[in-house]
Every structure is written in C-alpha cells, then in structure tokens.
Amino acid sequence: MTTEIKNPNEEYTVAGTGPYAITWPYGSGAVVATVVKDGVRYVLPTGDYSVSPAESTTTGNLTLGATAAATYAGGQIFLTRSTPAQQGWGGYSGAREKGLEAQLDLITRAMQEFQGAMGRSLRLDNPSVAMAPVAGGVVGFSAELEPTVLTSWTPEGSEVVAAWVAANLFPAADPAEFLAALGINFDPADFTSTTAAGLALLNAADAAAQRTALGLVIGTHVQAYSANLAALAGLAYARGDLITRDASALKRLAIGAAGQVLTTDGTDAFWGAGAGAELLGTITTTSGSTQTLSGLDLTDYRFLIAVIDGVSSSATWALSYPETGCTLGAGL
Structure with a gap:
C-alpha cells in the first residue's frame, strides 16, 4: 500500500456525540482527540470517545461519549494522528535486502527522535503559517488568533498591570524592570486614573508598610488578636449576667437568686449567702407601708447585711433595729 499526501488534522465544533469524520488512514490507537473550550485545552482520554473502525487504510469516524459531548459542547475538537514509529520489515536473504532493512531502521530511529522532540516543543492544534523572527519581538497572537511576532503595542497601563498580576507573573523584585525587559514602558505617572x-499602596515595600499607609497598624490603629476577646465574643449574655474567669478562660456568671450576694471561696466567684454568712429572711413591701422581719437573734453575728432591691434612687426608706436603736436609710 501507499500513503497519499494528507495532513492528519481535522477541526470541528462539538455539537452532540457525532460522529466526526476522520479523513485519513490511521492505525489502532493512533487517533488523538483534543478539545479547546473557553481558552483551556483538554486532551481527551480514550474512554471519552470511540473510533470506528479501530484502524483503517482509508477513513473512519470518531464518536464522543454522552458525558464528554455535554461537557465540551461548543468547544473546538481537533482530531490528529500519533503513529508509533516502528519498523517491522526484515531482510532474510541477500545483501540488498539487508541493506534495505538497515536503511528502514535508520529512518525509523530518526522518526522516533523527531516525535520525541515534537513532544517537548510548543505546539498548536490548528495549522498556522511560519513566523519570521524579529529582534526584540515576542511571540503572540493576532486578532484572528494566528501566531505572530509582536514588536510593540500600547495597551492601557492599568490593563497591563492587571493582566500580569492575574497571571502571577510579577517578580518579587521591581515589576517595572520586569516589564521593561519585555519592551513595555511602565511608568506609574501614566496611571492618570x-x-x-x-500608588502609595502599590509602592509600599511590604505588607507592614501597606498597613501603615492605610492607617491600619495592628496594635496601634486596630486591636491585635486576643484570646480573651475571642472568648468574650463567644459568650451568650442575659440580663444581670457577670463576666468572670475560671482557671483557663473567661466565662459567664448568670445572675443569682433573689437575696443572694456575690461572694468567693478565695478562688472563684459565685452567688450565695456569703462565706460565714446566713440568709435570715426576705420581706416584700410597697410604698407607704411597713414590714417587720421579727424574731431575729443577732447575738452571735458581727454584721447585719441588708440588700435593698428595686428601690428608686429618689425614694425614702429606712431600716431600723429597735434593740440597738440603730436606723439607716435614704431620704431621711
């Protein structure tokens, strides 16, 4: 058989499962399917498509799986051929056949080397014209997405910076020098908007300098992180609560029962009658009335603590203990 002149490259828009025509001969496993969608290139695994027939000396078809067809819908699919370079002809008699075998082996080795070099090079999925080298130029793409050599262009300064920052291509050193090496004149004064x-924020030497420029120095303008503040923010509060601390962290101390006082055991605070104290009783009274808490024997007590709750600061009240003749109160 002979191989006709044919460029083994087909390009289609993905629209359903296909089939997509293969217009050149191919061997088993030699058809490669590549999809470009939204600027991203995908080499499809063989499980995403099938080729019929498996090998052909003329033409065939490629059919996408349903999932691949849905995933890459609207993208461009490129069908190419990658034939392993292998020489299978052997000469068995005569110097002429042996010489032909040696020559075919030599050609096959050269093809294998060429395939390896191509695999390590930058390649395009669609055929393109050759580019002429230009001193100081860089490889780019035209408006028609054809590769070309760019010698100069004048995008807006903010667009240049945004593009390089988005691509994370600014070095840790001076970005202006980096752009100048690419032939781009970068001058902060050009940023009229x-x-x-x-600009001061962009020119700051490091994150600390940026915080200074913004007036956000930690510990000076803003509160530094504090485990105590974090614990305090995590507490749930109710009316009358107090904040105390146990052996390790801040905690909420809920309001005590009526008549209890805040006391301590020398280590923690809590509500109670107080260390060494006893709740003798409670009374409720109304405006203009008198209530008596009788039967109190204070012989063995050194102090009498009265807790007045719910009395206006402008009210008049009195507490007396007739046995001693003592009276205390407010507004008297």
Whole structure:
C-alpha cells in the first residue's frame, strides 16, 4: 500500500456525540482527540470517545461519549494522528535486502527522535503559517488568533498591570524592570486614573508598610488578636449576667437568686449567702407601708447585711433595729 499526501488534522465544533469524520488512514490507537473550550485545552482520554473502525487504510469516524459531548459542547475538537514509529520489515536473504532493512531502521530511529522532540516543543492544534523572527519581538497572537511576532503595542497601563498580576507573573523584585525587559514602558505617572493613595499602596515595600499607609497598624490603629476577646465574643449574655474567669478562660456568671450576694471561696466567684454568712429572711413591701422581719437573734453575728432591691434612687426608706436603736436609710 501507499500513503497519499494528507495532513492528519481535522477541526470541528462539538455539537452532540457525532460522529466526526476522520479523513485519513490511521492505525489502532493512533487517533488523538483534543478539545479547546473557553481558552483551556483538554486532551481527551480514550474512554471519552470511540473510533470506528479501530484502524483503517482509508477513513473512519470518531464518536464522543454522552458525558464528554455535554461537557465540551461548543468547544473546538481537533482530531490528529500519533503513529508509533516502528519498523517491522526484515531482510532474510541477500545483501540488498539487508541493506534495505538497515536503511528502514535508520529512518525509523530518526522518526522516533523527531516525535520525541515534537513532544517537548510548543505546539498548536490548528495549522498556522511560519513566523519570521524579529529582534526584540515576542511571540503572540493576532486578532484572528494566528501566531505572530509582536514588536510593540500600547495597551492601557492599568490593563497591563492587571493582566500580569492575574497571571502571577510579577517578580518579587521591581515589576517595572520586569516589564521593561519585555519592551513595555511602565511608568506609574501614566496611571492618570489612579489616586496618590493607590500608588502609595502599590509602592509600599511590604505588607507592614501597606498597613501603615492605610492607617491600619495592628496594635496601634486596630486591636491585635486576643484570646480573651475571642472568648468574650463567644459568650451568650442575659440580663444581670457577670463576666468572670475560671482557671483557663473567661466565662459567664448568670445572675443569682433573689437575696443572694456575690461572694468567693478565695478562688472563684459565685452567688450565695456569703462565706460565714446566713440568709435570715426576705420581706416584700410597697410604698407607704411597713414590714417587720421579727424574731431575729443577732447575738452571735458581727454584721447585719441588708440588700435593698428595686428601690428608686429618689425614694425614702429606712431600716431600723429597735434593740440597738440603730436606723439607716435614704431620704431621711
């Protein structure tokens, strides 16, 4: 058989499972399917498509699986051929056949080397014209997405910076020098729409300098992280609660029962009658009335603590203990 002149490259728009025509001969496993969608290139695994027939000396068809067809719908699919370079002819008699075998082996080795070099090079999925080298030029793409050599262009300064920052291509050193090496004149003064404050932030040496420029120095302008503040923010509060601390962290101390006082055991605070104290009783009274808590024997007590709750600061009240003749109160 002979191989006709044919460029083993087909390009289609993905629209359903296909089939997509293969217009050149191919061997088993030699058809490669590549999809470009939204600027991203995908080499499809063989499980995403099938080729019929498996090998052909003329033409065939490629059919996408349903999942691949849905995933890459609207993208461009490129069908190419990658034939392993293998020489299977052997000469068995005569110097002429042996010489032909040696020559075919030599050609096959050269093809294998060429395939390896191509696999390590930058390649395009669609055939393109050759580019002429230009001193100081860089490889780019035209408006028609054809590769070309760019010698100069004048995008807006903010667009240049945004593009390089988005691609994370600014070095840790001076970005202006980096752009100058690419033939791009970068001058902060060209950023007419950028404020002085914005330029100062861009020119700051490091994150600490940026915080200073913004007036956000930690510990000076803003509160530094504090485990105590974090614990305090995590507490749920109710009316009358107090904040105390146990052996390790801040905690909420709920309001005590009526008549209890805040006391301590020398380590923790809590509500109670107080260390060494006893709740003798409670009474409720109304405005203009008198209530008596009788039967109190204070012989063995050194102090009498009265807790007055719910009395206006402008009210008049009195507490007396007739046995001693003592009276205390407010507004008297």
